[in-house]
Amino acid sequence: MHSVSERKMFRLSVLLILVALLVASMFISLIFGSTSVSLGDIWHTLWASELTDSASQIIWNIRLPRNIVAALVGACLATSGAILQAVMKNPLADPQIVGVSSGAGLMGVIILILFPGYDYLVPMVAFLGAMGAALMVYALAWKNGIRPSRIILAGVAVSAFLGSGISALLVFFGDRVQGALLWMVGGLAARSWPQVEVLLPYAIVGLIFACMGAKRLTILSLGDET
Secondary structure, eight states, rough: OHHHHHOOOOHHHHHHHHHHHHHHHHHHHOOOOOOOOOOOHHHHHHHOOSSSHHHHHHHIIIIHHHHHHHHHHHHHHHHHHHHHHHHHTTTTTTTTTTTTTHHHHHHHHHHHHHHHGGGGHHHHHHHHHHHHHHHHHHHHOOOSSSSSHHHHHHHHHHHHHHHHHHHHHHHTTTGHHHHHHHHHHHOOOOOHHHHHHHHHHHHHHHHHHHHHHHHHHHTTTTOOOO
């Protein structure tokens, strides 16, 4: 009982330290840049009713939304990796290895290259592509049950197959690939409040469901028989 409480205290301490580092790194990125600002400028920006000076404009329209996007993306990537590692009982599992990223990438590239007028559908279509890739991997790995090793092997094959589809589109439509390449690589340049509004609902829903399923994921890590 004593060791259990010690482990909980250790985990809580690590969590608090990481939260403190997150807050500190966000403040550092708000302060330093091509134009340096002060903590007073940040405080004024967060509570001011009108933003008239240049420092407030830089903080509110450039650095703060970019920070929020980075934090949300990082949280979602970390959570997805933890979920896959728990389900597959493999510390090396990630969305790229099991084909999920390739499924999302292929559908996103199809929209951006073939139907650029519907780019607002990219998040939903990419999600459906990721789900389709996951179902494909599950179907290929099924043989009187599911084993994590078979899922990873099937995921590598599906990832290579879908990745070749992405490469084919980029080759055949070389004159339209700029936006698709930027989307695939990702980045925080020129991120602002519209990107926060797009990302926030998906992040909130995904993180809530992940927390709700944490106990089931822990049970899965004990093995099929248990």
